[in-house]
Every structure is written in C-alpha cells, then in structure tokens.
Amino acid sequence: MDARNFTFMFYGFAAAWLIVAIYVISLARRGARLKRELENVKQLVQAGHTAREEDIEHRVR
Amino acid sequence: MREKLTIALAAAGGLLLVYDLYQIFLVLPDEAMQGPIYRILFFHVPAAIVGMVGYFVALVLSVLYLSSKDLKWDSLAASVVEVSLVFSLVNIVSGSIWARVIWGIWWTWDARLTSALVGILIFLAYLMLRRAIDEPTQRGRLSAALCIFGCVDEVIVWKSIEWFRTQHPGPVLSIRTGGGHMDPAMERIFYLNFLAILLIATALVLIRTRQEATTREIDSLRRLAHAM
Amino acid sequence: MKAFKQAFSVARKDLALELRTKESVNAAGAFSIAILILFSFAFDPFSEAIHELAAGLLWLTFAFAGALVFNRGFARELPNECLDTLLASPLAPSSLLIGKAIGVFFLLLLVEVVSLFVFGVFYNIRWWLHPGELALTCALASWGIAITGSVFGALTVNLRLRELMLPVIIYPLLVPLLVGAIEMTNALLGNQPFTSYEWLWAKVLIVFDIVFTSLAIALAETILVN
Numbered sequence: 326m327d328a329r330n331f332t333f334m335f336y337g338f339a340a341a342w343l344i345v346a347i348y349v350i351s352l353a354r355r356g357a358r359l360k361r362e363l364e365n366v367k368q369l370v371q372a373g374h375t376a377r378e379e380d381i382e383h384r385v386r
Numbered sequence: 387m388r389e390k391l392t393i394a395l396a397a398a399g400g401l402l403l404v405y406d407l408y409q410i411f412l413v414l415p416d417e418a419m420q421g422p423i424y425r426i427l428f429f430h431v432p433a434a435i436v437g438m439v440g441y442f443v444a445l446v447l448s449v450l451y452l453s454s455k456d457l458k459w460d461s462l463a464a465s466v467v468e469v470s471l472v473f474s475l476v477n478i479v480s481g482s483i484w485a486r487v488i489w490g491i492w493w494t495w496d497a498r499l500t501s502a503l504v505g506i507l508i509f510l511a512y513l514m515l516r517r518a519i520d521e522p523t524q525r526g527r528l529s530a531a532l533c534i535f536g537c538v539d540e541v542i543v544w545k546s547i548e549w550f551r552t553q554h555p556g557p558v559l560s561i562r563t564g565g566g567h568m569d570p571a572m573e574r575i576f577y578l579n580f581l582a583i584l585l586i587a588t589a590l591v592l593i594r595t596r597q598e599a600t601t602r603e604i605d606s607l608r609r610l611a612h613a614m
Numbered sequence: 615m616k617a618f619k620q621a622f623s624v625a626r627k628d629l630a631l632e633l634r635t636k637e638s639v640n641a642a643g644a645f646s647i648a649i650l651i652l653f654s655f656a657f658d659p660f661s662e663a664i665h666e667l668a669a670g671l672l673w674l675t676f677a678f679a680g681a682l683v684f685n686r687g688f689a690r691e692l693p694n695e696c697l698d699t700l701l702a703s704p705l706a707p708s709s710l711l712i713g714k715a716i717g718v719f720f721l722l723l724l725v726e727v728v729s730l731f732v733f734g735v736f737y738n739i740r741w742w743l744h745p746g747e748l749a750l751t752c753a754l755a756s757w758g759i760a761i762t763g764s765v766f767g768a769l770t771v772n773l774r775l776r777e778l779m780l781p782v783i784i785y786p787l788l789v790p791l792l793v794g795a796i797e798m799t800n801a802l803l804g805n806q807p808f809t810s811y812e813w814l815w816a817k818v819l820i821v822f823d824i825v826f827t828s829l830a831i832a833l834a835e836t837i838l839v840n
Binding site for chain 2: 327329330331333334336337338340341344345348349352355356359360362363366367369370373374376377
Binding site: 452500501504507508511514515518519524527528530531532534535536538539542 | 762765766769770772773774775778779782783786787789790793825826829833836837840
C-alpha cells in the first residue's frame with residue numbers, strides 16, 4: 326500500500342509536468358510555424374512591390 | 387522589452403520551482419493520514435487556482451474588449467483562456483491520480499469534480515468557437531459573450547465545496563477557513579509554489595499573446611498582398 | 615413595460631408561425647418519442663431500476679428535443695434577411711432575444727407534455743401524482759433551456775459551423791440546470807413530495823434562470839448587432 330502511495334505520487338507529478346511540457350512544445354512549434362509564415366508573406370509583399378515598381382517604370386518608358 | 391520580461395518571469399518561476407521541489411520532496415515530512423501522496427496538493431491546488439483566476443481574468447478582458455473594441459484585449463483573453471485550460475487539465479489529472487490512492491477510484495460525480503470538468507468543456511468550446519470564426523471583430527464579440535456566460539460555472543466550481551456536501555475535501559487554506567487546517571510550514575511552501583506556477587503561467591500567456599499579434603500581422607500583410 | 619410588450623409580440627409572431635407550419639414541434643415531438651422507444655430497449659422498462667433512471671431519461675430527451683426547437687428560433691429568420699429587418703426595426707435587441715426565448719419556452723412545454731404522456735404509457739410510470747411540483751420543475755428548467763438556447767442560437771446564427779457549435783457550447787452550460795431538474799423529477803417519479811434537498815435544487819434552478827436571463831438581456835446587443 327505504501328509503495329503504491331509513493332509511486333502514485335510520482336505519477337501525479339510526472340503527469341502534471343508532462344501536460345505542461347506538451348503545451349510548451351506545441352507553443353514552440355506554433356511559434357516557429359508563424360515565423361515561417363510571416364517571412365513568406367513578407368516576401369510575397371516585397372515581390373508584389375517590386376513587380377508593381379517595374380510595371381510603373383515600364384509604363385513611364 | 388517584452389521578450390526580456392517573458393524570460394525573466396519564466397526564469398524566476400523556474401528557480402522558485404526548483405527551491406519548492408527541494409522543499410516539497412526533501413524537507414517537508416509525509417502527511418500523517420495520507421502519506422507521501424499528499425504532496426500532489428502542492429501542484430493540484432495551485433493549478434486549479436491559476437486556471438480559475440485565469441478564467442476570471444479572461445472575463446475582465448472580455449468586458450474590456452466589448453467596451454473598447456480593441457483587439458489587443460481579445461487576443462489577451464484568448465491567450466489567458468488557453469493557458470488556463472492547460473492548468474485546469476493538470477489540476478484534474480493530478481487530482482484523479484490522488485483520488486485513485488485515497489478514495490480508491492479515479493473519478494466521482496460530486497459537485498466539485500463535475501463543475502470543474504464542465505468548466506473545461508465550456509472553455510474548450512470557447513477555443514473551438516474562436517476557430518470557427520474568421521472575422522476578427524465578430525470572433526472577439528461572440529467569444530467574449532461566451533466567456534462571460536462560462537464564468538458562471540467557474541463561480542460554481544469555486545463555491546461548490548461550501549454549498550454542497552462533496553467527496554472532494556473542503557477548504558484548507560487559512561484565508562478561507564481562518565486557519566487550523568494546514569501546517570504553517572506546509573502552507574508557506576504551498577504559497578511559494580503557487581507563485582512559481584503563476585509566474586510560469588504568466589510567461590506562457592505572454593508568449594501566446596505575442597503569437598496572436600504575429601497572426602494579426604500575417605493577416606494584414608496577406609490582405610496587403612491580395613490588394614496588390 | 616414597452617420592452618415586455620415588444621418581447622411578447624415577437625413571441626406571438628413565432629408561436630403563430632409555428633402553429634401554422636408546426637415544423638419544429640413536429641420534429642421535436644417525433645424525435646423525443648423515437649428516443650423514448652430506443653431507451654426502452656436499452657433498459658428493461660418494467661424493472662424497478664427504471665424508477666431511478668426515468669428522470670434522467672426524461673430530461674435528456676427534453677434537452678435533445680429542445681435543441682431542435684431552439685436551433686430553429688433564430689435560424690428561421692435567416693432567409694429573406696428577416697433577422698436584419700427585425701434588428702433594423704424599433705425593436706430592442708434584448709426584447710427580440712427574450713421574445714424568442716418565450717416562444718421556445720412554450721414550444722418546449724408542449725413537447726414535454728406530449729412526451730410525458732408517451733413516457734407514462736411506455737414505462738408504466740405515474741408522473742401526475744404531484745402536478746404542482748412537476749409543473750414548477752418543468753417551467754424552471756424549460757425557461758433555462760429556452761433562454762440559453764436562444765442566446766447561443768443567436769450567437770451562432772451567422773456561423774459556418776452553426777449546427778456543430780451550438781450543442782458543443784450549450785450542453786456544458788446547461789449541466790447545472792439539467793442536474794437540478796433530474797434530481798427534482800427523481801423525487802416526483804418516485805411519488806415523494808419535495809424535501810429540503812429538492813427545494814435546494816429548485817433554488818439552484820431559480821438562480822440559474824435569473825443569472826442567465828440577466829446576462830442575456832445585458833449582452834443581447836453584443837450578440838445580435840454587428
């Protein structure tokens with residue numbers, strides 16, 4: 326009985342911190358994904374800008 | 387600035403946690419009735435309080451959003467609810483493991499456990515509702531309303547151990563009982579550990595809010611790209 | 615006073631519409647009878663244990679059948695932009711919400727009366743022994759279901775995933791109400807008058823109704839007006 330009491334105490338702590346750890350990992354992954362997405366969109370906007378400038382230059386000529 | 391604050395909070399929480407764990411496992415004695423398993427209380431109860439306080443903070447933030455229509459409050463509320471849910475889950479899982487030893491069962495349908503589980507379901511529905519709406523102001527408006535309704539259940543969770551005869555233990559902290567239920571040395575570590583978990587939760591909320599801001603930036607850049 | 619008048623005119627409109635088409639009452643009635651039949655195969659309807667399960671069965675049936683009623687409440691106003699017209703009219707949003715809830719409330723009571731008769735026949739349970747207390751239980755719980763259903767019916771009415779989101783939100787919120795109704799009905803079906811325990815649950819139901827109705831009135835504009 327006492328041994329089980331002791332092991333379950335560790336199960337309790339392990340489970341509690343496992344849940345927090347899983348959340349932190351998911352948070353980190355989401356952060357990395359958002360960073361990538363931000364870079365992509367920034368590039369897209371940049372490309373759009375250059376394309377438009379070229380277009381204007383073309384028309385001026 | 388914000389990043390430094392996040393790191394400082396997480397570091398402070400982590401250090402305090404190490405000290406608390408040392409005290410909990412190596413300094414404090416086993417409890418007379420329950421044996422070593424009572425130590426789960428040092429995480430079970432702070433996780434519950436952090437979760438519940440989080441929902442009430444989200445309630446305030448929701449009201450702030452509704453009165454100001456500033457999306458900053460909305461994303462803060464969503465972040466707080468998400469982190470609170472993690473700690474509510476910690477609360478229920480650790481409590482269940484404690485109950486298996488002390489009560490001999492994983493779960494019982496008393497007012498405290500039931501209302502706590504219902505609270506988790508309500509705020510999961512809150513996150514699902516947010517996912518189902520794309521338009522930011524509509525999302526803020528409707529999820530704020532749901533948050534306000536959901537907090538009614540959190541009041542029941544909080545008060546259930548006083549209103550009903552529950553299998554769940556009654557209040558033990560001296561701020562609620564006037565003292566005499568918990569050894570002062572244990573209660574001191576309890577509060578220190580509560581502080582540690584609160585610091586970690588706050589750091590997580592800050593990280594999550596930063597991500598929400600990034601999401602908004604991505605959305606606006608996308609609209610810009612579409613316009614071109 | 616004017617707000618009440620407005621609410622009642624909305625309720626009258628809804629009830630008149632419903633009595634003409636009978637679309638949600640027919641669906642909810644048929645659905646609850648089907649559920650009661652299915653339950654009779656899941657449990658032996660003539661064993662003693664049915665007395666302990668009966669109240670739970672009954673309120674689960676009402677809660678699920680209720681979804682068919684309050685689902686339609688606001689969704690009915692979507693075609694032809696009726697909802698926008700109602701909101702553009704001098705009607706206060708809170709009156710619209712309360713009016714919808716009143717309409718749903720009466721339809722729920724109707725469905726409950728029909729299912730109680732079916733229930734009495736199929737399960738050999740005498741539910742009419744304490745009519746006053748039963749009416750009180752049904753009224754308090756139905757109002758709670760009606761107001762919560764109307765609030766979240768309105769909240770989800772414009773969503774892509776309306777049919778999915780509504781039950782996910784509504785049933786957890788209704789748990790305290792349904793537990794109370796089940797506890798109270800349990801005593802009545804066992805032919806016992808209310809003791810202090812059941813009156814405590816009656817108080818829970820009253821508080822639930824008051825809190826949710828007040829929140830509904832306070833948040834009506836937030837929920838309905840874009």
